[in-house]
Amino acid sequence: MxxxxxxxxxxxxxxxxxxxxxxxxxxxxxxxxxxxxxxxxxxxxxxxxxxxxxxxxxxxxxxxxxxxxxxxxxxxxxxxxxxxxxxxxxxxxxxxxxxxxxxxxxxxxxxxxxxxxxxxxxxxxxxxxxxxxxxxxxxxxxxxxxxxxxxxxxxxxxxxxxxxxxxxxxxxDASLHDKFLAATSHIPHVLAYMAMHTVQTLEVEDLEYFIGGSFRDLTRVAESSPALWGNIFLNNKKNIIDICQVFIDNLSSFQTMLENEDTIALASYLEIAQKAKFKLKN
Amino acid sequence: MxxxxxxxxxxxxxxxxxxxxxxxxxxxxxxxxxxxxxxxxxxxxxxxxxxxxxxxxxxxxxxxxxxxxxxxxxxxxxxxxxxxxxxxxxxxxxxxxxxxxxxxxxxxxxxxxxxxxxxxxxxxxxxxxxxxxxxxxxxxxxxxxxxxxxxxxxxxxxxxxxxxxxxxxxxxDASLHDKFLAATSHIPHVLAYMAMHTVQTLEVEDLEYFIGGSFRDLTRVAESSPALWGNIFLNNKKNIIDICQVFIDNLSSFQTMLENEDTIALASYLEIAQKAKFKLKN
Structure with missing residues (x-):
């Protein structure tokens, strides 16, 4: 018993x-x-x-x-x-x-x-x-x-x-846990809240007509408790600040690839990501 | 007929x-x-x-x-x-x-x-x-x-x-379509590829142990064809560069909120997002 x-x-x-x-x-x-x-x-x-x-x-x-x-x-x-x-x-x-x-x-x-x-x-x-x-x-x-x-x-x-x-x-190890979870759980929550915050400030009329599966899935966890998640974010602030910076740097490189119409860099970036996703599944 | x-x-x-x-x-x-x-x-x-x-x-x-x-x-x-x-x-x-x-x-x-x-x-x-x-x-x-x-x-x-x-x-209107879709469909795809790219460069061992629903949902569309999506990104480059900038600015503000442990700003940010998500559903 x-x-x-x-x-x-x-x-x-x-x-x-x-x-x-x-x-x-x-x-x-x-x-x-x-x-x-x-x-x-x-x-x-x-x-x-x-x-x-x-x-x-x-x-x-x-x-x-x-x-x-x-x-x-x-x-x-x-x-x-x-x-x-x-x-x-x-x-x-x-x-x-x-x-x-x-x-x-x-x-x-x-x-x-x-x-x-x-x-x-x-x-x-x-x-x-x-x-x-x-x-x-x-x-x-x-x-x-x-x-x-x-x-x-x-x-x-x-x-x-x-x-x-x-x-x-x-x-x-606890410190690796907190570092990795910032990348695999905390930033997805940050991005979910951020995506909802962003469309909300865009003031899109008839917003529901513009929402497909990718946005719906990205923002699913934006329903999560702000009190609970605000607390998680603050308790892992160092790692989350770091991973935010990784995304800022990546978004900035992505802007440059588009600006320069660098199709080779863009294709390589997307293919590495797609391969990593396939590998994760299998 | x-x-x-x-x-x-x-x-x-x-x-x-x-x-x-x-x-x-x-x-x-x-x-x-x-x-x-x-x-x-x-x-x-x-x-x-x-x-x-x-x-x-x-x-x-x-x-x-x-x-x-x-x-x-x-x-x-x-x-x-x-x-x-x-x-x-x-x-x-x-x-x-x-x-x-x-x-x-x-x-x-x-x-x-x-x-x-x-x-x-x-x-x-x-x-x-x-x-x-x-x-x-x-x-x-x-x-x-x-x-x-x-x-x-x-x-x-x-x-x-x-x-x-x-x-x-x-x-x-076509130009509004392209602007709004950058926010509701194209950036979710950018972020999906980016999240996979990021964990791949972190070299997390036993990655599958760190993956919950939020990451799985965020990255679902990272399986999408890089050729098709590279093309969509390039064809809407001006709007996507703009929305990347909105996310860069938001991520940067988010870092500041955490750095300053600004619980009031953080709570307000998350609550606005959660409310927008609830509204979208109903």
Whole structure:
């Protein structure tokens, strides 16, 4: 019997609860959320077995605690967990890892060796437990960025939980995680918001007549929560500023290619990109 | 009985053939393609009723001729059509309209008043008649950019054909078309190729572990033909250079917001974008 505590019952926390129940009935899930609506939804819809209202020694009777709150709420949670004497394996799901590790080092005390920072690459533009899915993690990656202090046993336990939910885990250095995710997740969100911002300032009448699949797909995630993503952007600001610069430089080269009608450079640029996309698929 | 000639039997030409057959059996379709493989595929799979191998007076026995070739092949087609004496209503499907109109003015001669430049907003990253679909245009927009010379009768005939295929037609000025499409279709393609180019130069190992839905959606169209899109970019270069500059300026402001941790400006930027996206959907 696996005992799991999920702190934060939004889209990701709710989906973890559903996925855990899906892979095994041998699991008891306790849920916690300061948002009463989310907490009640999770309980009433049987995503969790019971609710806890405080993070106390007697409530924290779990093998593994999964923290699924925005990074802005992490300090509070870590501070409370550090007071628990029982051994607990702890993981989180935040999109940026170096700041999480920094907060953990400040606040998690003797729980640090049991902490496995994690990040499932499975977000949606939606939020709330009502949009959670029991197959959100199947066949999708989860990145784990353990500290030097993290015990092997904790890493293996967290890896196993994710793999039981159908995810494929990769262990990677936190600073590389934040650098790569700036390029593969954060800048796509920046560009999505930017594309909507731009057409909005162009004041195109009958805008819907000009929208095809490429714009629709590019801007899908512009529906994502500005509060959540503003926070992610600020927490990974160095890497995002760098990747913005890569795009500025590329856009500027692209302008030059068009200005000069440099068909050879243009063809080569587009072919390298197309080949990389084909390779990614196969 | 409607007699239609389709010149160019790729993804779009093939999908037009299938859509026309789908809405009515009262249609006879003649097909033409210099690519023998595409031509044979269309004939063997009954997308068209018969093939023509040359654009001659006797072969051009149609009410409407739909040109579905890349813009680079348009000159040839217009030159041949201008020699036909029979009245023909002519339309095209190119993604850029001002250069098409320029070529038409040079080459289409006394057929100019029967020419209705058109652009269905329904591309895919795929190509070839084997990927054509009979519902590619249902509920999707088609933009018509008639010239001052274009007759009302020609506009109405082309509008009706698209509406019969399930599309919703909007008549718009060609220069506005090219400006708006730079923002809603061409820059999304530029960014898709650019995002793939960028991660490819980052040399991320195990790249597939870092890819979530936002990157997958952003780069879907990076599979599109570099030849076709290189051509579209060059044909709309002024507008695309302008919209690249808008993105460069926006990326630069975004860097400043992050650098200064200007949470108020950042929140406002993201909220305006999110609101615009919600509005577009509803």
């Amino acid at each position: 696996l005992k799991v505590g999920i702190l934060g019952l939004g889209l990701i926390g709710g989906s973890i609860a559903k996925s855990l129940k899906n892979f095994s009935k041998e699991v008891v899930i306790a849920g916690f959320d300061t948002n009463r609506q989310n907490a009640n939804f999770a309980l009433e819809n049987k995503l969790i077995n019971y609710l806890i209202h405080e993070i106390t020694e007697e409530n924290m009777d779990h093998d593994v605690v999964i923290i699924a709150v925005p990074i802005s709420e992490l300090k509070n949670i870590f501070a409370q967990l550090s007071k628990i004497k029982k051994p607990l394996i702890i993981t989180d799901v935040c999109s940026v890892k170096e700041p999480v590790i920094e907060i953990a080092k400040q606040l998690l005390g003797n729980k640090l060796s049991s902490f496995v920072p994690g990040h499932p690459i499975s977000g949606l533009e939606l939020s709330g437990p009502e949009n959670s899915e029991d197959n959100l993690f199947s066949d999708s990656p989860v990145l784990l960025t353990p500290l030097d202090e993290t015990s092997k046993q904790a890493i293996e336990a967290v890896k196993k939980i994710w793999e039981d939910m159908g995810a494929k885990a990769l262990i990677i | 409607l007699k239609v000639g389709i010149l160019g039997l790729g993804l779009i030409g093939g999908s037009i053939a299938k859509s026309l057959k789908n809405f009515s059996k009262e249609v006879v379709i003649a097909g033409f393609d210099t690519n023998r493989q595409n031509a044979n595929f269309a004939l063997e799979n009954k997308l068209i009723n018969y093939l023509i191998h040359e654009i001659t007076e006797e072969n051009m026995d149609h009410d409407v001729v739909i040109i579905a070739v890349p813009i680079s092949e348009l000159k040839n087609i217009f030159a041949q059509l201008s020699k036909i004496k029979k009245p023909l209503i002519i339309t095209d499907v190119c993604s850029v309209k001002e250069p098409v109109i320029e070529i038409a003015k040079q080459l289409l001669g006394n057929k100019l008043s029967s020419f209705v430049p058109g652009h269905p907003i329904s591309g895919l990253e795929l190509s070839g008649p084997e990927n054509s679909e009979d519902n590619l245009f249902s509920d999707s927009p088609v933009l018509l950019t008639p010239l001052d010379e274009t007759s009302k009768q020609a506009i109405e005939a082309v509008k009706k054909i698209w509406e019969d295929m399930g599309a919703k037609a909007l008549i718009i």
